[in-house]
Amino acid sequence: MKKNVGKTDKIIRMLLAFVLFYLAHSVVSESPWNYVLYAFGAILIFTAVLGYCGLYTLLSIKTCCKKECCENKDDCCEKKVESSEEKDK
Secondary structure (H helix, E strand, O other), rough: OOOOOOOHHHHHHHHHHHHHHHHHHOOOOOOOOOOOOOHHHHHHHHHHHOOOHHHHHHHOOOOOOOOOOOOOHHHOOOOHHHHHHHHOO
8 A cells, every 4th residue: 555645634634533532422422423433533543544545545645745655756746846836837
């Protein structure tokens, strides 16, 4: 699996997962929705820890531009630089 989740994205996913766990535990603990919130929270933590999101792969999204995220170390960042230069013209 190629990593496609960046550092900021990981932090947001972890924070959102903990919010969902809190809501599932305290706010809707009597409801069947708490299982849905636990499931979404677990998925967010799982994708944050692995650094891989299957949905991002389907949509061709990468939120990382680090050497550890790309197989070809320059490929990821060069595309961003080229696209930003094209916008400036």
